[in-house]
Amino acid sequence: MRDLVTEHRLNIVLALILLGGPLIAHFADEPFLVTLATRATILALAGVGLNIALGLGGLVSFGHAAFFGLGGYAVGILASHHQTYEPLMTWPFTVNGSNQMLVLWLVAVLVSGLAALVIGALSLRTSGVYFIMITLAFAQMLFFFAISWPAYGGEDGLSIYVRNAFPGVNTLRPLDFFLLCYGVLMLVLLAQWRMTGARFGIALQAVRQNEGRVAALGLSPYRIKLAAFVISGMVTGLAGALYVDLNRFVSPSMMSWHLSGEIMVFIILGGVARLFGPVVGACLFVLFEHVFGSFTEHWQFFLGAALLGVVLFARGGFIGLVAGRARHD
Amino acid sequence: MIEPVLELKGLTKSFGALKVTDGVDLDLRPGEIHALIGPNGAGKSSLIKLVAGELAANSGSIRFDGREINGLDQIARARLGLTRTFQVSSLIPEFSARGNVMLAAQARHRSVFGFVRQVSRDRELTGEAMQALERVGLADRAAVRVSELSHGEKRLLEIAMALAMRPRIFLMDEPMAGLGQEGSSRLIGFLDNLRREAPILLIEHDMDAVFQLADRISVLVAGRIIARGKADEIRTHPEVRAAYLGEDEA
Numbered sequence A: 001m002r003d004l005v006t007e008h009r010l011n012i013v014l015a016l017i018l019l020g021g022p023l024i025a026h027f028a029d030e031p032f033l034v035t036l037a038t039r040a041t042i043l044a045l046a047g048v049g050l051n052i053a054l055g056l057g058g059l060v061s062f063g064h065a066a067f068f069g070l071g072g073y074a075v076g077i078l079a080s081h082h083q084t085y086e087p088l089m090t091w092p093f094t095v096n097g098s099n100q101m102l103v104l105w106l107v108a109v110l111v112s113g114l115a116a117l118v119i120g121a122l123s124l125r126t127s128g129v130y131f132i133m134i135t136l137a138f139a140q141m142l143f144f145f146a147i148s149w150p151a152y153g154g155e156d157g158l159s160i161y162v163r164n165a166f167p168g169v170n171t172l173r174p175l176d177f178f179l180l181c182y183g184v185l186m187l188v189l190l191a192q193w194r195m196t197g198a199r200f201g202i203a204l205q206a207v208r209q210n211e212g213r214v215a216a217l218g219l220s221p222y223r224i225k226l227a228a229f230v231i232s233g234m235v236t237g238l239a240g241a242l243y244v245d246l247n248r249f250v251s252p253s254m255m256s257w258h259l260s261g262e263i264m265v266f267i268i269l270g271g272v273a274r275l276f277g278p279v280v281g282a283c284l285f286v287l288f289e290h291v292f293g294s295f296t297e298h299w300q301f302f303l304g305a306a307l308l309g310v311v312l313f314a315r316g317g318f319i320g321l322v323a324g325r326a327r328h329d
Numbered sequence B: 001m002i003e004p005v006l007e008l009k010g011l012t013k014s015f016g017a018l019k020v021t022d023g024v025d026l027d028l029r030p031g032e033i034h035a036l037i038g039p040n041g042a043g044k045s046s047l048i049k050l051v052a053g054e055l056a057a058n059s060g061s062i063r064f065d066g067r068e069i070n071g072l073d074q075i076a077r078a079r080l081g082l083t084r085t086f087q088v089s090s091l092i093p094e095f096s097a098r099g100n101v102m103l104a105a106q107a108r109h110r111s112v113f114g115f116v117r118q119v120s121r122d123r124e125l126t127g128e129a130m131q132a133l134e135r136v137g138l139a140d141r142a143a144v145r146v147s148e149l150s151h152g153e154k155r156l157l158e159i160a161m162a163l164a165m166r167p168r169i170f171l172m173d174e175p176m177a178g179l180g181q182e183g184s185s186r187l188i189g190f191l192d193n194l195r196r197e198a199p200i201l202l203i204e205h206d207m208d209a210v211f212q213l214a215d216r217i218s219v220l221v222a223g224r225i226i227a228r229g230k231a232d233e234i235r236t237h238p239e240v241r242a243a244y245l246g247e248d249e250a
């Protein structure tokens, strides 16, 4: 069967649409739509993170909200300390807050990566349904910890009032902040694209398809999966950092299992293991939320119907529908 | 006397009450093909799994290059140069034939953490893979996805992957199965030369192949070695005829 278009071309078109939409909205003086697109972009990045574990590695994590939330809290906590001029700690050395996104992102990525290392090291000893349940359990643990920890707002969450700073960018302007998020998303997608065809990506995809074979060749599936899980957690953590700057607010709901499920929905809607799958999925999600959400609070019914349609009739998601089956060398 | 590369002593493995490996002694010497034959369910594949480390032995010793490797896992043993092929082809279904062999070459280099350089442009890996594919006669099928290869081609791909590992010993579990007359006789010629690169522990049901290739033959029945010797000795061995060859002739 000839595909309508190659996946590569489709991806370029999608990237241009995601860029062009908000630009048009900006010049049509619709800042709300720019913000909506920013939300989709950030959620897409969270999905891109999960897609590395789930799509490439077959690791069905139902706890990625943990990394999203940890990235978010890293930003929230550091930014709030910066605003109150109170250091995070004074002993054995002083650690101050920060309002520099580059610093905050780095911390967010390190914190979520470290968490993914610990959670992954334990969870990856299991597989299948047990893996799903254990990742969920870890995320729920962190969720309840965030709720019960009063220092940073507990259940009510934590506001940061002012968006953090990025050199040379006025992050307070919706379009500027969108372009920043868009740039991050594109850079991560570029890196993932390279990784997928490089030795690590190849080994990871082999592990997904036939773990025993990879072990028989003398490569450790466990280490490959763990590395993928850490990279995956870092990317979703970075998305969490951006999300907090978008909303100027972080709360435990960023770590709820609903969010883990939503991130997974992006991937399924858009196409599992497809580079732009989560991008399409997150955009559809935000679109549904906005369009159907404007006349019914039960908009998720329509999302559910779309999801059912994909699972029953278009297993490759949107990308699979348009660009056909994935190609491998 | 030449030191064996691989030496099993008193190897035992049970699945519950079933003793699949029952005090097996066996060795593999440089340059030889040692065939392991026996009726269905005798425990041949299990023995290969024990050597490769896919199964853990209950007792006994496995020495490789004079070193006890019983405590090492499958991954560590593969890295030492014990390479097995599977009775039922075990491949990466979505990869091309070349992609599978490149993975084996990559594994030989123990290289996993490359994130930027594209494997498809990697001269080293593609070169090694094409060389292995050529040797088994699959070069013109290099770009074909595994799921679209024929059964016989998958069998040959197994061999190509093992070649790309450049192992110290080959553990081959019924490589001829499903190859057909012509394919089998070509593979026989190939293995005949291959023993000079690395010795082969060969499980095979095709008796013509075994009698042509094997320097020594061990006969496994119900987990025990009941006879061992050169082709002529095994052909005429009364116990073997009763337990095994008899079945064929009946």
Ligand SMILES: Nc1ncnc2c1ncn2[C@@H]1O[C@H](COP(=O)(O)OP(=O)(O)OP(=O)(O)O)[C@@H](O)[C@H]1O
Pocket (backbone or CB within 6 Å): B015, B018, B020, B038, B039, B040, B041, B042, B043, B044, B045, B046, B047, B087
């Ligand atoms: N994991 C397992 N658990 C329980 N029993 C097993 C297991 N693996 C193999 N067996 C049993 O052990 C016996 C030996 O199996 P094995 O595959 O080693 O035989 P084989 O000699 O390779 O046979 P064949 O010629 O059919 O390939 C069989 O009875 C099999 O059912």
Ligand SMILES: [Mg+2]
Pocket (backbone or CB within 6 Å): B044, B045, B046, B087, B173
């Ligand atoms: Mg067998």
